[in-house]
Amino acid sequence: MAYDEQNIFARIIRGELPAIKLYEDDQVIAFMDIMPQADGHALVIPKVPAVTLLDLPPEAAAYTIQIVQKVAQAIEKALDAKGIVLMQLSGEAAGQTVPHVHFHLIPSSIHQLGRHAAQMGDQEKIKTLAEKIKAQL
Ligand code: 5GP
8 A cells, every 4th residue: 555644643753743752763653542442552653654564664663563562561560551452453454544554552451442443532641641651661
């Protein structure tokens, strides 16, 4: 699939849209999901333009997963998470709604996940959770 430079995450990477950020470097950005499936739902995205995991350059995938691990460790500590679901949807057929590759970190059980991208979360609550997670990064 051709990469859409105007997708929401491309615009967040360029700083054109706001996000509640957790972490950023020259290759990766991590921020809170706006429609969380559980408290503490975060997203980690490589900055390289790729739609799915399948077209992400392996070096970018390798680096991104290191940041996924770092953010997961921070979520575990900050929220005393007993388990974290790592989710990656590649392709609309899998349920992907934003066409820029991203990794979901959801402190929850697979059996208790809320509906996907269904309901806006409380922004103040999300900000408070983000501060706790950032303090552990
Ligand atoms: P996907 O369906 O592509 O795997 O996941 C996209 C995720 O991005 C969903 O969990 C959805 O809640 C989240 N999302 C959609 N739009 C925005 C936005 O503008 N900002 C943030 N932070 N998250 C978004």
